[in-house]
Amino acid sequence: MRKWIVPSLLTACCLFAVLLMYNSLRKDETPSVPHEPAPSATASGEAAPGVNTEAATAIYKSNCLSCHGDQLQGAMGPALTKVGSMMSEDDIRKQISNGGGGMPAFKGTLTDEQINTVVSWLAAKK
Ligand code: HEC
Structure with missing residues (x-):
């Protein structure tokens, strides 16, 4: 026992x-294993100089994602993945400010600075 x-x-x-x-x-x-957000430059590919990717993606997520998709792949609105090679910064700015073709105008919703942030971010998508 x-x-x-x-x-x-x-x-x-x-x-x-x-x-x-x-x-x-x-x-x-x-x-x-900290829960730090990944550096924005690596998170969304190459960041062009002067592009505030973090601010731009935040604005995009709350204003544009529903129509242009979470990966810019397009949904109700066209894909924006290569918009920088199809439109000039001015064209992009006009489209965002004035809307048109089913897209709402954002000049009353977003500040000029916010629009500029998104414009330079999108213009770098080539
Ligand atoms: C209600 C849906 C909707 C929302 C919200 C929206 N868009 Fe659009 N967007 C569209 C549609 C539809 C078009 C196509 C317009 C046309 O063909 O004339 C478009 C076109 C565009 C274009 C031109 C692309 C091209 O190839 O013609 C850009 C740039 C763009 N949107 C950026 C944005 C940004 C940035 C935001 C957020 C600030 C946004 N859109 C929010 C629906 C939307």
């Missing part, structure tokens, strides 16, 4: 020790 107690106690201790080690390892790991 008694000879089983020692090995089973040992086994229990081992399991406990392993559990403790596993737990403390996991605790050590958590702080080293």
Whole structure:
């Protein structure tokens, strides 16, 4: 009878020790995986100089995504993935400010600065 107690106690201790080690390892790991947003330049490909990708994508997400898609792939509105090679900055600015062809005008909704931010971001999509 008694000879089983020692090995089973040992086994229990081992399991406990392993559990403790596993737990403390996991605790050590958590702080080293911060939830930092990825740098904007790498998150959306090459960022052209002077383009505030972070601000532009934020404006895009709340104003344009519903019609132009979450990847600029287009939906009710046309795709904008290569809009910079099809339209000049001025054309893009006019389209956003005045709308047209089913797109609402944004000059009352967005500030000039916000429009400019989105325009230079889109103009770099070639
Ligand atoms: C209600 C839907 C809708 C929303 C919201 C919208 N668009 Fe559009 N957008 C369109 C449609 C439809 C067209 C096509 C207009 C045309 O063919 O004349 C268009 C055209 C464009 C064009 C010209 C692209 C091309 O190939 O002709 C640009 C640039 C553009 N939108 C940018 C934006 C931006 C930036 C926003 C957010 C600030 C936005 N759009 C919000 C529907 C929308």
